[in-house]
Amino acid sequence: MNLARALSVNLDFIVCDEPVTALDVSIQAQVLDTMRKLQDEFWLTYLFIAHDLSVIRHISDRVAVMYLGQLVELADKEELFENPQHPYTEALLESIPVPDPRVEGTRGVLEGDVPSPIDPPSGCRFRTRCPKLIAPPEYEFTQKEWANARRFLREVQRRSFEPTDKADVEARFFADARPSGEAGRIVDDAIDRITSDDWERAAELLVESFAEPSICARQILEYEVPTEYGTSPHAAACHRHRDDVVGGLQE
Numbered sequence: 001m002n003l004a005r006a007l008s009v010n011l012d013f014i015v016c017d018e019p020v021t022a023l024d025v026s027i028q029a030q031v032l033d034t035m036r037k038l039q040d041e042f043w044l045t046y047l048f049i050a051h052d053l054s055v056i057r058h059i060s061d062r063v064a065v066m067y068l069g070q071l072v073e074l075a076d077k078e079e080l081f082e083n084p085q086h087p088y089t090e091a092l093l094e095s096i097p098v099p100d101p102r103v104e105g106t107r108g109v110l111e112g113d114v115p116s117p118i119d120p121p122s123g124c125r126f127r128t129r130c131p132k133l134i135a136p137p138e139y140e141f142t143q144k145e146w147a148n149a150r151r152f153l154r155e156v157q158r159r160s161f162e163p164t165d166k167a168d169v170e171a172r173f174f175a176d177a178r179p180s181g182e183a184g185r186i187v188d189d190a191i192d193r194i195t196s197d198d199w200e201r202a203a204e205l206l207v208e209s210f211a212e213p214s215i216c217a218r219q220i221l222e223y224e225v226p227t228e229y230g231t232s233p234h235a236a237a238c239h240r241h242r243d244d245v246v247g248g249l250q251e
């Protein structure tokens, strides 16, 4: 009905905001097929907004991924689905259910709440939930140490565990790699605060020391990344694509 109304005034460009969201799957398929036919017949361009990745894959030629009101990745459909380059896009694609009961393993689920768009985080808006936050350059982390420190920070913010003592915290988070030097002292201090039941100050210390100095918290830029499928440009707003960032650590 809405499409017929749009076509009656001879439009070239139509914004379709969640046009099939509330529909049954079989009706969705019919509507999408009709839209495809009308697109071919009238040379239409759609800006198609949806949360359902299977619908996006079915209807789109080029896909833009948004997080908290900002574009984070832009690429042709096949390139985006087969070669995602932003951690948020990667998480979205990992969360697609596999319709096969023989497939084992859990789907990736993003941790943490979506921040308020009225007061978004500084720099990259995804940084408070990003599993690949880049280490601040002032500490000498190995990749494993940084991965453990990052997980420790997230879990302390969420108060997701109940430690019995310091050794328990060490075993949970740093059994295989523990930061040393200044970063190690900060971890020590945070563990002391947790075991004294001062979670708030422990979280503040870790955020101030490890999250806020990260380049991810200071600025965000868009980078063009190599395209593997097709020839159209592929852009991702993630500092992991800077030349001086290797495996989540700044050189």
Ligand code: SF4
Pocket: 086, 087, 088, 124, 125, 126, 127, 128, 130, 131, 132, 133, 134, 216, 237, 238, 239, 240
């Ligand atoms: S810029 Fe940093 S926080 Fe943002 S997506 Fe990239 S690694 Fe994650």
